[in-house]
Amino acid sequence: MPSSLPALSTQARRQFFEEGVCPASLPQQIAESWLRCRQQGLADGGFDPLVSANLQQALQANEHLLRVALPELDGVYEQVLGTQSVVLLTDATGLILNTTGNPQFMKKAEQVALLPGVSWAEATKGTNAIGMALALGDSVEVRGGEHFLAQNIGISCSASPVFAPNGRLAGVLNVSGDASLHHLHALGLVRLAAQQIEHRWLSLAGDEHWLLRLHPRNALLGSPREGVLSFAGDILIAANRVALHWLGLSWQDLGRSRFADLFDAALKPIAVAQQIYTQRGQHFYITITAPKAKLAIRTLIEPEFNEQSMVQPFQKQLNQAVRVLNAGVAVLLQGETGSGKEVFARALHQASQRSKGPFVAINCAALPESLIESELFGYEEGAFTGAKRKGHLGKLREAHGGVLLLDEIGDMPLAMQARLLRVLQEREVTPLGGSRSYKVDFAIVCASHRDLPKRVSAGEFRADLFYRLQDFTMRLPPLREHANLLGFISGLWQNLGGVKRQIRLEDELLGALSRYPWPGNVRQLLSVLKTLLALADDGDSLGICDLPEAYQTSVSKASLASNSQGLIEQTIAQFEGNISKAAAALGVARSTLYRRRRSLGVA
Ligand SMILES: Nc1ncnc2c1ncn2[C@@H]1O[C@H](COP(=O)(O)OP(=O)(O)OP(=O)(O)O)[C@@H](O)[C@H]1O
Known part of the structure; x- marks a missing residue:
C-alpha cells in the first residue's frame, strides 16, 4: 500500500549540515549514524561497482544465501509490484548481489547505484537501511531525507538482516522505492521474508542432527513462522531467530545450551505435535525429528572447523x-x-x-x-x-x-x-x-x-x-594458486574418511576439481567433498557426473565465462526453466541472465 510521507524537512537537514546541530525530529539511531558519517567525512560522490569477475566471486562465495533467499525475493517483489520499488539482497558486507525491480524504477535505482556489485555499507554510502541493518543486526527503515548523502534523499529503504543458522550475519534483504511513494508495509514485508529465508535455510540444512520445530499454536507448526532448533547430541548448535526470541536465547547460546536447560522433557522423536513446557514455564507445541544414521547432503550448512579433517598447513x-x-x-x-x-x-x-x-x-x-x-x-x-x-x-x-x-x-x-x-x-x-x-x-x-x-x-x-x-x-595463497592442489584434495578426502570407505575419486574428477577456480577456497572445496561423500556408497568410484549439478556445468568443457547462448539455454533446460537456479549455476545474477537473454534476442 503506497503512501506519500513527509520527508525529513529541508530545514532539519540544513540545521545539521550547515549549523552542525542535530535536529530533534531525527530518530536517535539515524542521528547516531549521521554523526558517525560526519566523523568519517563522507561526501556525495560517484560509485565504483565491482568488476564482473569480483562480483562473480562474491556470488559464488554467497551461494548458500542466494539459493535460500532468491525465491523469497520473488515473493517480496510480487507484493511490491507496481509501487516503483526494487528488491535486493546484499552479502554480509553490504555488497549488492541481486536486484529485482519495477523496470521504471530500475532506471532510478541505477542512478543512485542500487546495483549488483555496489557496496551499501554505511562507511561508503552513509546512513542507509542496508548499512544500518548490518550495524544494528536489526530491521531498519530509512526514509528520504534521513539518508546522509543528498544523492539518496529521493529514495526510501526498508531492510532486514538475514542470519545463517549458526548465527553468522549473512546478508540483508532490502526494498527501496521512490521516497514520494513509500510502501507502508515494506518493513514488515522484508522482516517476514528474512524470517522465511532463515526458516528455509535451517529446514534444508540436512538431517544428521536432532531438529525441533515449535510454535505456541498447533495450527502454525510446520509453517515458515515456526521456530526451529537443531541439536548435535543434546547441544544446541543452530536455530532461527524466532526460536531464539521465544526461548530468551541469543546467538551466543549456540554451542552452550543443552536440551535439558531449555525444556522440561526428554529428547526423543515426536512425530505428531505434542505440548511441552520450557524450563521458564512457557508452553509450546513441538515435533522432534531424530538424526538419520547416514549423513545427509549438507552443503547448506557451512563446514565448521574440524581438527580431524585438517590437512597440515x-x-x-x-x-x-x-x-x-x-x-x-x-x-x-x-x-x-x-x-x-x-x-x-x-x-x-x-x-x-x-x-x-x-x-x-x-x-x-x-x-x-x-x-x-x-x-x-x-x-x-x-x-x-x-x-x-x-x-x-x-x-x-x-x-x-x-x-x-x-x-x-x-x-x-x-x-x-x-x-x-x-x-x-x-x-x-x-x-x-x-x-x-x-x-x-x-x-x-x-x-x-x-x-x-x-x-x-x-x-x-x-x-x-x-x-x-x-x-x-x-x-595464504588462494586454492587456485596452491602448489600441490591435487595432493591437498587427496589429503582432505582421506581425512574426511573417503579412503577408509574405499570411495575413489576418478582421475577425470580429480582433474576437474584441481582445475576449478574455487572462489570460496577450502570452505567451498570441503563442502563439495562432503556432499560427494554423503551421497556415495562405500566402494563407489566417483566421476564428474557425481558432482553437484552447478559444478557439472562449470567444469564441463563449455566456457563459463563466455556464457554463450547454447550454454545459457542448456543450463535453463537442465533446471526445467527455473531461472534462479540456472543463474546460480552459471554464477551470474538472475537479472543479468534475463538481460543477457534479451540481448541475444531469446526473451
Ligand atoms: N588445511 C585445512 N585442512 C582442512 N580443512 C581446512 C583447511 N583450511 C581450511 N579448512 C576448512 O575450510 C573452511 C574455511 O577455513 P577458515 O575458516 O580457516 O578460512 P578463513 O580464511 O579464515 O575464512 P574467512 O576469511 O571466510 O573467515 C573451514 O571449514 C576449515 O575447517
Missing part, C-alpha cells in the same frame, strides 16, 4: 610464524575468504609456547557494531540495562595466557580500533561500566581478506593500529 610458513609469535610479535594473516586463515591460526596456537593457554577467536565482521565493544572488553555486573546479571568477561580477558585471533580485523569499526590499540599498548582492559582495569597477556594473530594497506589509505583503518599489527604478515 604449509609447514615452512608455520614454523616461521611460530617463532615470531613466541617472540611476542603480532602475526597478520592475509588471504581470500575460506583460504584457511583461522585453521592456520589454530595450528599456530597449537605449535606455540601458549598451546596450553586458551585460543580465543572473534570475528569482527560477524558481530553487529553495537556488540563488538561488549564482546571484546566485557562489562561489569549491571553495567547497562539488559546486561547479564553477572557481567561478562569479554574476549580480551578470556584470551589471557593464550592466543587471540581477531578475524576480519579489516571490518572493525574505527572507534573500536582506537580502543584496541590502547589495550595493545597498555596491556590492560577496562570493562564497560567499570572503573577498574585488568592486566592481560596474550599473543595476537589477526586475519583479513581485505587489502589493509588500501583501507589505511582510504582512512577506513587506523594507520597506527595497522603498523602495530603488521610486523609479520603472511599471505
